Amino acid sequence: MGSTPQPRKSDTRERIQRTALGLFVSRGYEKTSLREIAEELGVTKAALYYHFKTKEDILGALSDQLGRPVDELIAWGREQPATLATKRELLRRYSAALREAAPIYHILQENQATLRELAIGETLRKRVTAVSGLLHDGEAPLDTRVRLSSALLAVHFGALTMDALPGDREDKREAVLRVALEILDSTAHEAPAPAVTAG
Amino acid sequence: MGSTPQPRKSDTRERIQRTALGLFVSRGYEKTSLREIAEELGVTKAALYYHFKTKEDILGALSDQLGRPVDELIAWGREQPATLATKRELLRRYSAALREAAPIYHILQENQATLRELAIGETLRKRVTAVSGLLHDGEAPLDTRVRLSSALLAVHFGALTMDALPGDREDKREAVLRVALEILDSTAHEAPAPAVTAG
Amino acid sequence: MGSTPQPRKSDTRERIQRTALGLFVSRGYEKTSLREIAEELGVTKAALYYHFKTKEDILGALSDQLGRPVDELIAWGREQPATLATKRELLRRYSAALREAAPIYHILQENQATLRELAIGETLRKRVTAVSGLLHDGEAPLDTRVRLSSALLAVHFGALTMDALPGDREDKREAVLRVALEILDSTAHEAPAPAVTAG
Amino acid sequence: MGSTPQPRKSDTRERIQRTALGLFVSRGYEKTSLREIAEELGVTKAALYYHFKTKEDILGALSDQLGRPVDELIAWGREQPATLATKRELLRRYSAALREAAPIYHILQENQATLRELAIGETLRKRVTAVSGLLHDGEAPLDTRVRLSSALLAVHFGALTMDALPGDREDKREAVLRVALEILDSTAHEAPAPAVTAG
DNA sequence: CATGAATGAGACTTCATTCAT
DNA sequence: TATGAATGAAGTCTCATTCAT
Numbered sequence: 001m002g003s004t005p006q007p008r009k010s011d012t013r014e015r016i017q018r019t020a021l022g023l024f025v026s027r028g029y030e031k032t033s034l035r036e037i038a039e040e041l042g043v044t045k046a047a048l049y050y051h052f053k054t055k056e057d058i059l060g061a062l063s064d065q066l067g068r069p070v071d072e073l074i075a076w077g078r079e080q081p082a083t084l085a086t087k088r089e090l091l092r093r094y095s096a097a098l099r100e101a102a103p104i105y106h107i108l109q110e111n112q113a114t115l116r117e118l119a120i121g122e123t124l125r126k127r128v129t130a131v132s133g134l135l136h137d138g139e140a141p142l143d144t145r146v147r148l149s150s151a152l153l154a155v156h157f158g159a160l161t162m163d164a165l166p167g168d169r170e171d172k173r174e175a176v177l178r179v180a181l182e183i184l185d186s187t188a189h190e191a192p193a194p195a196v197t198a199g
Numbered sequence: 200m201g202s203t204p205q206p207r208k209s210d211t212r213e214r215i216q217r218t219a220l221g222l223f224v225s226r227g228y229e230k231t232s233l234r235e236i237a238e239e240l241g242v243t244k245a246a247l248y249y250h251f252k253t254k255e256d257i258l259g260a261l262s263d264q265l266g267r268p269v270d271e272l273i274a275w276g277r278e279q280p281a282t283l284a285t286k287r288e289l290l291r292r293y294s295a296a297l298r299e300a301a302p303i304y305h306i307l308q309e310n311q312a313t314l315r316e317l318a319i320g321e322t323l324r325k326r327v328t329a330v331s332g333l334l335h336d337g338e339a340p341l342d343t344r345v346r347l348s349s350a351l352l353a354v355h356f357g358a359l360t361m362d363a364l365p366g367d368r369e370d371k372r373e374a375v376l377r378v379a380l381e382i383l384d385s386t387a388h389e390a391p392a393p394a395v396t397a398g
Numbered sequence: 399m400g401s402t403p404q405p406r407k408s409d410t411r412e413r414i415q416r417t418a419l420g421l422f423v424s425r426g427y428e429k430t431s432l433r434e435i436a437e438e439l440g441v442t443k444a445a446l447y448y449h450f451k452t453k454e455d456i457l458g459a460l461s462d463q464l465g466r467p468v469d470e471l472i473a474w475g476r477e478q479p480a481t482l483a484t485k486r487e488l489l490r491r492y493s494a495a496l497r498e499a500a501p502i503y504h505i506l507q508e509n510q511a512t513l514r515e516l517a518i519g520e521t522l523r524k525r526v527t528a529v530s531g532l533l534h535d536g537e538a539p540l541d542t543r544v545r546l547s548s549a550l551l552a553v554h555f556g557a558l559t560m561d562a563l564p565g566d567r568e569d570k571r572e573a574v575l576r577v578a579l580e581i582l583d584s585t586a587h588e589a590p591a592p593a594v595t596a597g
Numbered sequence: 598m599g600s601t602p603q604p605r606k607s608d609t610r611e612r613i614q615r616t617a618l619g620l621f622v623s624r625g626y627e628k629t630s631l632r633e634i635a636e637e638l639g640v641t642k643a644a645l646y647y648h649f650k651t652k653e654d655i656l657g658a659l660s661d662q663l664g665r666p667v668d669e670l671i672a673w674g675r676e677q678p679a680t681l682a683t684k685r686e687l688l689r690r691y692s693a694a695l696r697e698a699a700p701i702y703h704i705l706q707e708n709q710a711t712l713r714e715l716a717i718g719e720t721l722r723k724r725v726t727a728v729s730g731l732l733h734d735g736e737a738p739l740d741t742r743v744r745l746s747s748a749l750l751a752v753h754f755g756a757l758t759m760d761a762l763p764g765d766r767e768d769k770r771e772a773v774l775r776v777a778l779e780i781l782d783s784t785a786h787e788a789p790a791p792a793v794t795a796g
Numbered sequence: 797c798a799t800g801a802a803t804g805a806g807a808c809t810t811c812a813t814t815c816a817t
Numbered sequence: 818t819a820t821g822a823a824t825g826a827a828g829t830c831t832c833a834t835t836c837a838t
Contacts, residue, residue, distance in 0.1 A: 027315075044819070110312040111312050116226075146371055157356050158345075176349060209801065243803055431833080442799050444798065510706070515628070540768055544772035551755065573743035630806075630808085632806085814822100815821105
């Protein structure tokens with residue numbers, strides 16, 4: 001600890017991930033060929049195979065890295081009581097987690113057709129389902145379920161699609177969160193929670 | 200009379216579209232090869248090319264066909280005054296239009312990375328933007344804009360993603376619409392419109 | 399003879415030939431597809447097959463039509479004595495014949511690779527060889543043979559490639575012919591023939 | 598030592614070029630499929646694509662290699678004064694250059710229809726035009742221009758078409774060159790240059 | 797006299813992946 | 818830690834041709 005940084009161990013793996021992420025986001029997973037990644041990095045395709053077993057593996061590594069905040073959120077959620085307050089906090093935390101995890105969800109979203117047949121796709125979708133499951137505890141009337149889903153949906157897709165809208169990223173995030181919490185509150189027939197403070 | 204229809208005026212074009220739609224939805228546009236479509240139909244690849252100029256053309260035909268309700272909605276919307284009532288009606292009609300148009304949006308959503316480079320992708324995205332534009336008239340504070348977007352988003356993605364939720368399709372659609380209208384109402388500082396009756 | 403023209407028998411065959419000739423010259427034989435010909439004519443591909451057995455057949459018809467002057471020349475040449483005067487007349491007549499036959503030779507030239515494998519190619523090349531044979535009677539020293547070939551070559555390729563040069567078509571033709579005759583004259587060790595009058 | 602060379606630094610690229618040249622000349626560019634080239638070489642089509650970006654690229658490499666002598670000639674010609682002596686030398690050198698470059702011009706000639714639509718075709722044609730331009734300096738009466746063109750034409754097509762004629766290749770080349778120089782001399786109204794020594 | 801529908805063959809090209817060095 | 822060379826599978830598309838109507 002506190003040791004001098006070791007620039008010994010090649011950072012190539014890191015660089016591959018960064019480059020791949022950029023291309024996966026901008027051109028799509030399927031449309032991004034290993035040749036492209038290699039060329040942009042100035043290495044050969046074979047070099048990629050030294051660091052990653054397959055193309056899917058690169059995506060897997062990215063998923064692990066970027067998805068960590070969401071995984072932590074899921075772990076946290078599983079230990080909470082299923083109260084309205086928990087759900088409110090869940091939305092808040094999910095919204096926050098998406099700040100970092102957005103790119104990987106973006107990739108999941110825009111390449112779903114491709115990922116459907118990949119093992120990593122399953123992994124990615126499981127995370128989505130898990131978050132959704134935290135919100136949907138037990139039985140509930142259809143209207144309630146739809147509301148819960150809609151609230152999550154707002155946060156989720158809000159993070160992915162509000163880019164077109166003008167305005168500060170963070171401001172928009174908070175506004176979306178506010179809407180989602182309202183939907184959530186309109187669901188539960190308890191006394192609504194106090195003032196909303198996003199983030 | 201009443202005999203089985205003879206494929207004289209060939210319904211092959213129709214059948215190609217149906218088969219392609221099914222495969223585009225289930226396997227994705229890119230992952231669906233013309234060989235697959237042809238094989239499932241029992242014709243040769245060349246036959247597809249007799250009826251459609253390119254693979255993209257097949258998607259184009261589907262887009263024209265399934266997207267019509269949304270196109271009509273857009274045309275309608277452009278002639279309405281930009282009142283709250285119009286916006287409510289817009290959401291209602293959009294929700295209804297999606298009953299038919301959902302598959303094509305599903306394809307757009309799940310293959311965005313691929314469609315980004317296709318002419319037809321542009322066409323499809325324009326429709327989305329147009330609907331959004333009808334809701335977003337003139338300047339408005341960020342919070343308002345986010346709410347309008349969220350309402351639309353709820354209807355849109357609700358139609359595409361609520362399948363996982365148990366319950367009658369139509370019931371869920373109405374429930375989602377209700378949520379969307381609430382978001383809309385919470386935006387405008389006028390007296391909210393009277394009772395919600397979806398559909 | 400002198401009868402009233404009969405516009406009864408469809409002129410489609412004629413039109414196909416005209417269109418095909420134009421395309422064969424401008425786009426090449428191989429690169430011109432039957433679809434193109436049909437489209438430019440406003441008929442279906444199948445219609446072409448009503449009038450011609452194969453694509454090659456269309457070229458065959460054109461060859462017969464446009465090559466007639468050269469065929470007549472060959473017939474004429476075979477009955478002449480192998481004198482210098484005959485050879486001079488041969489060049490003159492060949493030059494004249496090319497006025498009409500140029501397009502078909504153009505096609506032969508620019509698509510030789512393709513025509514090599516077609517029966518019609520053989521036919522076309524035979525004509526070239528035949529003309530050449532009329533000039534090359536019996537044994538002769540290499541220098542003589544080369545001169546004879548060069549003279550013919552000048553007339554032949556002159557007709558096909560002088561388009562780039564500015565000036566009246568016919569003027570250029572006569573000038574080329576003059577050059578060819580000079581080459582011819584420089585070959586024979588007899589008294590050169592009198593004044594050159596081209597055409 | 599002295600052992601058979603190991604294809605370590607792979608001479609495959611070279612072999613592809615050689616094989617392709619042979620096939621392009623004998624079967625034509627268009628009619629030669631990559632499958633053929635690959636099969637004749639005992640490699641897969643994909644291997645060709647490892648060494649060349651496209652089919653056209655293979656032709657491009659051949660053009661660069663074989664066309665070099667002509668390119669050098671053009672460079673040389675541009676620095677010479679436009680005298681008759683220069684033009685004579687030009688024809689001599691062009692004739693010599695064609696010894697190596699003939700195959701690529703052969704391909705250009707026999708596949709013109711195809712190459713018309715290829716970038717490489719433009720490149721090839723430019724070389725022809727450039728040589729022609731060196732001969733055609735400034736304005737001149739039509740007769741002069743035709744003679745200059747004819748002289749070049751003789752050398753050019755002589756190199757490509759005299760194969761049918763019996764006799765030694767080199768002998769024929771010199772004989773053709775003599776004819777061309779005579780045409781050239783008959784153009785200029787100066788004292789003709791002294792004895793012709795080709796090569 | 798002509799069409800609509802379809803076929804079989806084959807073209808060029810791209811991709812993820814492997815392996816000896 | 819990487820590269821150069823190569824592969825096998827698959828993809829989209831075009832073409833000349835056929836045939837029942």
